[in-house]
Amino acid sequence: MDNVRCNGNESALDQCSANPQVGSNCTHRNDIGVVCSGPVSVRLVNGTNMCSGRVEVYRNSFWGTICDNSWDKNESDVVCRMLNCGTAVSAPGGSQYGAGTGNIWLDSVNCSGTETALDQCPANPQVGINCTHSRDAAVICSGKSIEPAPMC
Numbered sequence: 001m002d003n004v005r006c007n008g009n010e011s012a013l014d015q016c017s018a019n020p021q022v023g024s025n026c027t028h029r030n031d032i033g034v035v036c037s038g039p040v041s042v043r044l045v046n047g048t049n050m051c052s053g054r055v056e057v058y059r060n061s062f063w064g065t066i067c068d069n070s071w072d073k074n075e076s077d078v079v080c081r082m083l084n085c086g087t088a089v090s091a092p093g094g095s096q097y098g099a100g101t102g103n104i105w106l107d108s109v110n111c112s113g114t115e116t117a118l119d120q121c122p123a124n125p126q127v128g129i130n131c132t133h134s135r136d137a138a139v140i141c142s143g144k145s146i147e148p149a150p151m152c
Helices: 073-082
Strands: 002-005 017-019 041-046 052-059 062-066 088-090 104-106 138-141
Touching: 041 073, 052 104, 073 088, 073 138
Parallel strands: 062 104
Antiparallel strands: 002 017, 041 052, 052 062, 052 138, 088 138
C-alpha cells in the first residue's frame, strides 16, 4: 500500500483509502511503523485502603501525580472504575493524602465520567508548569466492586 489516507474513525487499515502498490518505486526502506500509547497505568497512594488515596499515573517509566485543577467526581469515577473500586465517593484535592514527588504528569483532566480509562479524557500534559504537589488530586472510592458469584 502507498499513500494511505485515514480519517481516524476506521476500525481497520483496509478501510482507509490507498494506492495498491505492486512493483512500484516503493521499497522496504519506506516501510512505516506505529508506537501506540496503550492504557495509562494508575495507582492510589497513602490512602486508608486500596480504594482511596493520591492518584498517580505511570508515564515515561516514572510515577507522577495529577493536578487537582478541574478534578471532580467525573474524573474520580473513571479512576475508581479503572481500579475495580466501585464509584467515587469524593474527589479531594489539595494533597489530602500527602504531596507526591517527581513529575506532575496531568493538569485540567476533564472526563465525562463514562470513560473506561483516564487516557480517554482530555487533559493538559503538564509537567508542573501550572501546579505544585500541594494540589495533587486524590479519590475516595466506594470500595471493591463485587463480582457476581460464578455459576456452578
